[in-house]
Amino acid sequence: MGMIRIGAxxxxxxxSLDHAVQRIAALVGQARGSGVxxxxxxxxxxxxYLADLRHPDPAALPPALDPDGGHIRHVAALARDMVVCVGYCEADGERRYNSAVCVTGDGVLGRHRKVHQPAGESVVYAAGERFTAFDTPVGRLGMLIDYDKTFPESARRLALDGAEILACLSAWPASITNRAPRMTHDRQSRLFDLYDRARAAENQVVLVSSNQTGAIGxxxxxxxxxxxxxxGEILARTWSKAGIAVAEIDPAAEIANARRVLSHLKERKPTAYGSGS
Known part of the structure; x- marks a missing residue:
């Protein structure tokens, strides 16, 4: 693929779905103008996202969307030749999933249902069951949602499936139980950055971490x-403000260079980890 520009x-x-589509259109347009x-x-x-993670109100949930419906098709149409990953609440009969979809103007390239669920999320969402990488015009990619990236096995499974790029989509809040006066001192703020850098470095892949800002409930x-x-080096970041972090990188070349002497995936010893690992 060579050099590409990646935006988080x-x-x-x-x-509001109408406002969401308008904002996505503006962000896609801004990214396109930057060559992303x-x-x-x-x-x-x-x-x-949910307004209360510990005791979610069933009467105030995000709208559940058809995974092949008009809103997903609209995002695909906005994407055109760009690869775009976006999160949403997926409707599947009586069940809801916290899901993500990866699209271009040609349609859906890949899907993911969040596997790991924090606190009260399991009250309103069913859990996904697998991590699968898929091919895109910018390289082989895998997706993680929020709490998924807390577990090393999630990213490792995608890397073993050939993912060169991990798209980590989040609605990650500040600490609910022990809030700090400044965001930079918040425990969850430190962990969010730690997980991003660790998952990239331990698998020697490119990681793209998005997140919500502001507040809901x-x-x-x-x-x-x-x-x-x-x-594990941060190439671009937004800090706590809204915006797009843009970095230019050749994923295949950078991964090959990172793995030139020490190749973590090849040097694994699965038989030493036991069946419970």
Missing amino acids: VSAHFGR GLLVLPDAALGG GMRFLGQAKVVGPG
């Missing part, structure tokens, strides 16, 4: 969108 979005999205080939929007960009989101190289 930090932005606020609420319940891959744009990763936050989790729950279409319809917003009692949830205050961190922002901190970023692009991380295969050595």
Whole structure:
């Protein structure tokens, strides 16, 4: 593929689908003007996230969308030749999933349902069951949603499936139980950055981390969108503000260079880890 520009979005999205589509259109247009080939929007960009993670109100949930419906098709049409990842609440009969979809103007390239669920999320969402990478015009890609990236096995499974780029879509809040006066001192703020850099470095892949900003209900989101190289180095970031972190990188070349002497995936010892690992 060679050099590409990658954008990680930090932005606020609420319940209004009309406003969400307008904001996505503006962000895609801004990214296109910067030459971005891959744009990763936050989790729950279409319809917003839960307003209370510990005791979610069943009467105030994000709208559940058809995974092949008009809103997903609209985002694909906006993407055109760009690869765009976006999060939404997926309707599947009586079930809801916290989901992400990766699209271009040609349609859907890949899907992911969030596997790992924090606190009360399992009250309103069913859990996904797998991590699968897929081919895109910018390279082989895998997606993680929020809490998925807390677990090393999630990113490792995608890397073993050939993912060169990990798109991590989040609606990641500041600490709910122990809020700090400044966002930079918040425990969840430190962990969010730590997980991003660790998942990239331990798998020697490019990681693109998006996140929501602002607040909904009692949830205050961190922002901190970023692009991380295969050595764990942050190539671009938004800090806590809204915006797009843009980095230019040749993923295949940078990954090959990172793995030239020490190749973590090849040097694994699965038989030493036991069946419970």
